[in-house]
Amino acid sequence: MTNLIENIKVTISNLIVQALSKAMEKGELPEFQIPDVFIEIPREKGHGDFSTNIAMQLTKLLRMPPQKIADSVINNINTEGTYIKRVEKAGPGFINFYLDNQWLYEGLKIIKNEDRDYGRINIGKGQKVMVEFVSANPTGPLHMGNARGGALGDCIAGVLEAAGYDVTREFYINDAGNQIEKFGASLEARYIQLLKGENAVEFPEDGYHGEDIIEHARAYIALYGDSLLNEDSQTRRKKLAEYAVQKNISDIKKVLEDYGIVYDVWFSEKSLYESGELEQTLKYLKDNGYTEEKEGALWFRSPDTEDEKEAVLVRNNGIPTYFASDIAYHRNKFQKRGFDWVINLWGADHHGHVARMKAAVKALGIDPDRLDIVLFQLVRLYRNGEIVRMSKRTGKAISLADLLEEVGRDAARFFFNMKASGSHLDFDLDLAVKQTNENPVFYVQYAHARICSIIRLLESEGVKVPEVNETDLTLLKEQEELDLIKKLVEYPEEIKISAQTLEPSRLTRYVIDVASSFHSFYNACRVKGAEEDLMKARLLLVDCTRIVIRNVLNLLKISAPERM
């Protein structure tokens, strides 16, 4: 639960504030309100371990050249009792801090001691957050959009857990409303066609044309025969839809499990109708003036009177829209179940609804900032350098199940999490299964396997990973060793930023960096065969690397193989 980097940043930041105050007292600097001092880790090694641009930021306010301000800070800073061993002014006015390597050794101790918990922080303070993702219509199999949303949502949930939030993963089942009606009508048509011939009934214009509808009807007949022919149409549709929806949901559950996703809650849209929550929500909106009757329908009137697009809540045929149940659903999330923070993952094609949803939440009297909607761009599959739209085998759109069969869970999850959600994603099916250095999944997993191999080998020779207190970590001073430790020490900070930005792709890139630093270390430094104390220190470093890679992969639910 220790974020060493953050602690050091806070320390340095405080020292600068003190130095500035002291400079003011001495009259070196005019009196002014000290702003937040941001500390960063410079990209260039030559720019120190930590750095700040505060002097340049104060230039305008103090009407003094940044060099002079930096000098004043450096002259008045007291670094006694810290890891800082040198402070320098550099470039146009940066202040760079060089630390004693001791801070890195401290970092290793933390990793070793926290082990599986290393990386966990507590910025969430146990707040209740719901991540709702995938939420696909139960009218067919999951597609590539669901696959990306699934990986993203699950990893966002994982990151937030690591950041100290109380996370609920939820799947919203759209088992009510218009599309279920259509689904039922399509099933009914196929059912009758199968029993009485193609021309017995016309297939609905806007129905679901997929092969899977016929399969559902056929399966139903296999189980229950033609019993529904005697029922009235409404009952027939209802029974067929119930059957197929249930079947689809269980298929969806299974595929998602194969994908590594386990939900805490499967929430039924229909239940909002049955519990009366939908009705209550509409009543609330009416009573508070957020609705308008027009052309026989009930419209939502946004609390933001501006140019907000209008939307129908209840159609003129009396059937509520998806938007209406979605409002009731969010009322349920926030008010009935008391979530502090709600995150929804939507495909970018739904972006037009973000403003409307937020406005609706506001109308409910809930701060819309407590709702975050993460939009992700859609996916294009590539094979042999060409876009793939259909499965060769089935001729249908490629489903998540197909993808998992072709590339496996690890590659799928890794690839979907390599890029920021906002960027378009080209998924290279050939690359995902390649067992070469072109494929980053293997690169990272290989690093882990290599580490385990070293530990295994030494253990077979009677050398165990040593305890921290019996290891002289100060022997680790090669550049590659220090670079690797520095990388490992950044992990909690990476979790923090990923949680704040809701961008787990950052962790995927981070773990590639860790693997890279490890491989460089491996080629530069020997563990086995080094002088005993050094060997022990390196073995501990290697073990810490293992811990970090494993923890990241676990969080992303990608396997960390011990042999490859």
Add this chain to the structure above:
RNA sequence: GUGCCUGUAGCUCAGCUGGAUAGAGCAACGGACUUCUAAUCCGUAGGUCAGGGGUUCGAAUCCCUUCAGGCACGCCA
């Protein structure tokens, strides 16, 4: 037409609450296995940050504009 997203090395992408010579992986080229897994490493080369204006001591980053690609604008979800 209106709105949103994207445009950075040959390819795929980081960087985008303004800051130090614009980073990484892959591909290309040249090297490294008698020693812990070469699924690895080291090095070289590669850029008008889509174009043009502006704000600033300073812009890939902020503002305006043009161009290109994607998406959304339903009593669908």
